[in-house]
Amino acid sequence: MNYADAARIATILKNLWWKQTTLEKADVVIFDTCSVRQKSEDKITWKLKEIPTNKKIWITGCMVQHNLKQNRIAEDKKLARNWETKFKSWNFIWDLKQVDLQDIPFLINEVYQPLWTTLKKKFPNLELMFRIDDVHLLPKFLKYLWYKVNEKETKKLSTYMDLIPEVANQTENPLVKTAYVPIGTGCNQFCSYCIVPFARGLERYRSVDDILKEIKYWLKKWKEEIVLLGQIVNKHPEFTKILKETLKLPQLKWLRYTSPYPTFYNDEIFALHENEEKLCPHIHIPVQSGSNKILKLMNRGYTVEQFKEFINKIRNLKRDISITSDIIVGFSNETEEDFQQTLDLVEYSRFDMIYTGIYSPRPNTLAYKTLKDNVDKKTKQVRWKKINNLLYKISEENNKKEIWKIREAMIVGSKKDKNWKEIFYGYTDNFKNIELEDFSFEEIWKVINVKIINWTSLKLFWQF
Ligand code: SF4
Numbered sequence: 001m002n003y004a005d006a007a008r009i010a011t012i013l014k015n016l017w018w019k020q021t022t023l024e025k026a027d028v029v030i031f032d033t034c035s036v037r038q039k040s041e042d043k044i045t046w047k048l049k050e051i052p053t054n055k056k057i058w059i060t061g062c063m064v065q066h067n068l069k070q071n072r073i074a075e076d077k078k079l080a081r082n083w084e085t086k087f088k089s090w091n092f093i094w095d096l097k098q099v100d101l102q103d104i105p106f107l108i109n110e111v112y113q114p115l116w117t118t119l120k121k122k123f124p125n126l127e128l129m130f131r132i133d134d135v136h137l138l139p140k141f142l143k144y145l146w147y148k149v150n151e152k153e154t155k156k157l158s159t160y161m162d163l164i165p166e167v168a169n170q171t172e173n174p175l176v177k178t179a180y181v182p183i184g185t186g187c188n189q190f191c192s193y194c195i196v197p198f199a200r201g202l203e204r205y206r207s208v209d210d211i212l213k214e215i216k217y218w219l220k221k222w223k224e225e226i227v228l229l230g231q232i233v234n235k236h237p238e239f240t241k242i243l244k245e246t247l248k249l250p251q252l253k254w255l256r257y258t259s260p261y262p263t264f265y266n267d268e269i270f271a272l273h274e275n276e277e278k279l280c281p282h283i284h285i286p287v288q289s290g291s292n293k294i295l296k297l298m299n300r301g302y303t304v305e306q307f308k309e310f311i312n313k314i315r316n317l318k319r320d321i322s323i324t325s326d327i328i329v330g331f332s333n334e335t336e337e338d339f340q341q342t343l344d345l346v347e348y349s350r351f352d353m354i355y356t357g358i359y360s361p362r363p364n365t366l367a368y369k370t371l372k373d374n375v376d377k378k379t380k381q382v383r384w385k386k387i388n389n390l391l392y393k394i395s396e397e398n399n400k401k402e403i404w405k406i407r408e409a410m411i412v413g414s415k416k417d418k419n420w421k422e423i424f425y426g427y428t429d430n431f432k433n434i435e436l437e438d439f440s441f442e443e444i445w446k447v448i449n450v451k452i453i454n455w456t457s458l459k460l461f462w463q464f
Pocket residue numbers: 187188189190191194195196197231232
């Protein structure tokens with residue numbers, strides 16, 4: 001999602017004749033932040049220290065939005081009245097189109113408290129803090145900050161959702177073959193631990209036409225892998241249609257999507273996974289816990305039994321699909337028995353990879369307000385380790401089955417090993433890490449066929 005955000009920021013600024021450049025040459029450094037865990041926010045504060053004081057700093061993204069203080073907006077009675085329909089009882093406002101220059105102070109900087117004051121004290125070169133949802137208002141913000149902006153640009157307002165990131169790359173490397181396309185943003189699920197609904201707002205979905213227009217734009221720019229994004233990506237009312245229409249596009253090599261939710265799958269999506277070669281044989285399905293008691297406390301809306309049924313459906317397809325997941329360890333009230341049930345579910349599901357997070361309460365969430373963070377740090381770490389040890393065992397067994405198979409893979413870079421030998425790395429269509437010694441730099445960023453010749457728990461090794 002941050003790559004997609006960055007492309008939208010870059011598009012707006014490029015239209016104002018700003019140039020994307022390296023950190024050394026930049027006058028302004030923009031941070032698009034994550035706040036899913038406290039650790040993500042701590043990382044930003046740490047990174048800010050590396051920015052020389054002669055460069056301006058701008059911050060946007062999730063870390064900003066959940067600090068929005070509505071009472072600051074309410075100070076201006078007329079504005080509060082005008083924006084009344086934009087407010088919700090939660091800590092955010094809807095997409096704004098009609099914004100006058102005098103309204104800008106209620107959308108940037110001081111409105112994000114206490115974050116703005118805390119960071120501004122430490123980093124006086126911090127110049128701008130804004131919601132990513134207001135990215136289309138950047139020309140107006142810049143005008144307000146006395147940058148030279150053509151009046152015409154301040155009037156071109158399409159919201160985050162209908163902004164097609166033409167003229168921009170998603171990363172600084174134009175050779176990258178992957179494009180991330182948001183099909184929706186925000187979430188209505190309100191899992192009790194999750195800050196996303198507060199950081200990105202409620203669900204909004206893009207039209208199929210806009211989505212396809214953006215996908216075609218990236219394919220024309222030689223991208224080969226399209227990744228559809230959404231907090232619950234398969235909840236888009238026309239998700240199946242988006243998959244089918246994208247799969248028809250001739251330049252496409254790989255199609256992925258993340259993150260889906262088990263309860264929003266249908267048989268048509270499973271059939272596409274079985275029959276459509278371009279739809280990658282990989283599903284990333286966050287489960288979070290293997291205990292019904294904890295799933296209920298998390299407000300996940302499914303049971304372990306339903307999740308197992310979902311896994312069975314994938315395993316019964318005629319095509320082998322790798323499955324990865326997210327799990328939180330040490331959530332409030334998680335006992336040894338609950339944790340053991342999570343281990344049992346991991347064993348049952350035979351995940352190829354698990355992104356394990358240690359629970360940390362996030363402001364505004366239901367768990368933060370109503371549940372005690374009562375699993376001690378040491379226990380959390382022990383559980384984290386146990387789950388990873390089990391993952392290594394299972395993924396090694398899974399990877400062993402890959403031996404001698406021919407797979408599609410994309411090589412995305414190289415690094416030196418401890419003997420200073422060049423090692424090339426990338427990932428397969430079923431989303432496994434892959435490494436090779438003898439390869440050519442010219443082949444990087446191409447989808448190629450490889451033969452798997454060796455394996456470890458987290459990697460495959462191959463022959464070209
Ligand atoms: S589904 Fe739950 S975990 Fe995922 S973004 Fe929505 S609230 Fe957060």
